[in-house]
Amino acid sequence: MQRYSVEQAITEFIAATPLNAAAEIGLSAIYDRPLVGVAWAEDSLFASLQAEEVVGPRHLLPQDWLPAARSVVSYFLPFSRQVREANRQGKLPATEWLYARIEGELVNNALRKFLIEWFALAGYQAVAPGIDARHAVADRKSNWSERHVAFVAGLGTFSLNRSFITKAGAAGRLGSVIVTADLAATLREYRTYDEYCSKCNACIKRCPPQAIDTTGKNNDICAKFLDSMAERFKPRYGCGKCQTAVPCEAALPV
Ligand code: SF4
Ligand code: SF4
Known part of the structure; x- marks a missing residue:
């Protein structure tokens, strides 16, 4: 199977699904055109992710x-300009960002289901760990980390604020499917785990609870702030200030 046909299927799904909008808040698109990367299932980097x-x-x-x-x-689903621009303002998450975070994950799950069916129609098996019954998170660690998988699949690298920087920036969502089809692996154009982060420190100033410093992100402070946003904006939550109004928002930082 050609990698291009998978990229095309993902792109067409995001362009066509009515889930990729929130008319009630005037949001015409949650996501822009996706980026897609492929890893060989036997890639030794997968085993290295099991290190403590x-x-x-x-x-x-x-x-x-x-x-x-x-x-x-x-794949990486980049948030649209409308979502990103809204979240550049203020200290609280924009309504558009809250929708992109929660309704956007519904789009992501619909894409996962679509891909399982799409591969099945082509005669292959597919599993999307993100919606699989075996998926589990303990101590804030997932048994299938979409960011680490994206790193192996050539999509980008980690950053100072522990987000994931792709060629379409950091503001967006990741997902993946494991398949029995043979696809050409994407070349990893980086050598270190945080190569795409310029260490400009712009995200440090953007963080409302000051969870980021030059050594990285304090997960406990960030999580506590997100909990307070969940309380305030139930049933939605989010923040993403460190991913907007920064050089890595929608492109590789220069
Ligand atoms: S704002 Fe600068 S330091 Fe922070 S993650 Fe982006 S590139 Fe790295
Ligand atoms: S998500 Fe919000 S609280 Fe967490 S590190 Fe980014 S800016 Fe700070």
Whole structure:
């Protein structure tokens, strides 16, 4: 199977699905055109994610999810300009950002389901760990970290604020499917885990509860702030100030 046909299917799904909008707040698109990366299921980097200092031993291998796994398709769904621009303002998350965070994940889950069916129609098996019954999070660590998988699949690198920077920036959502189809792997155009972060420190000033400093992000402070946003904006929540009005918002930082 050609990698291009998978990219095309993902792009067309996002362009066509009515879920990718929120008419009640005048949001015409949650996501722009996706980026897609592919990793070989046998890539040794997957095993390295099980090291305690990376994700940990509970992180599963592609073959644990799907014994006949051959490839892992990872994608980045960049938030639209409308979502990003709204969140550049103020200290509280913009309504558009809250919708992009919650309704946007519904789009992501619909894409995961679509891809499982799309591969099945082409004669292949597919598993999307993000919506699989075996998916679990303990101590804030997932047994399938979409960011680490995206790193293996050539989509980008980590950053000072522990988000993930792609060629379309950091503001957006990630997802993946493990498949039995043989697809050409994407070249990783980086050598270190945080190569795409320029260390400009702009995100430090953007963080309302000051969870970021030059050594990285304090997860406890960030999580506490997100909890307070969940209380305030129920049933939605979010923040993303460190991903907007920064050089890595929608492109690689210069
Ligand atoms: S704002 Fe600057 S330091 Fe912060 S993640 Fe983006 S590139 Fe890195
Ligand atoms: S999501 Fe918000 S609270 Fe968390 S690090 Fe980014 S700016 Fe700070």
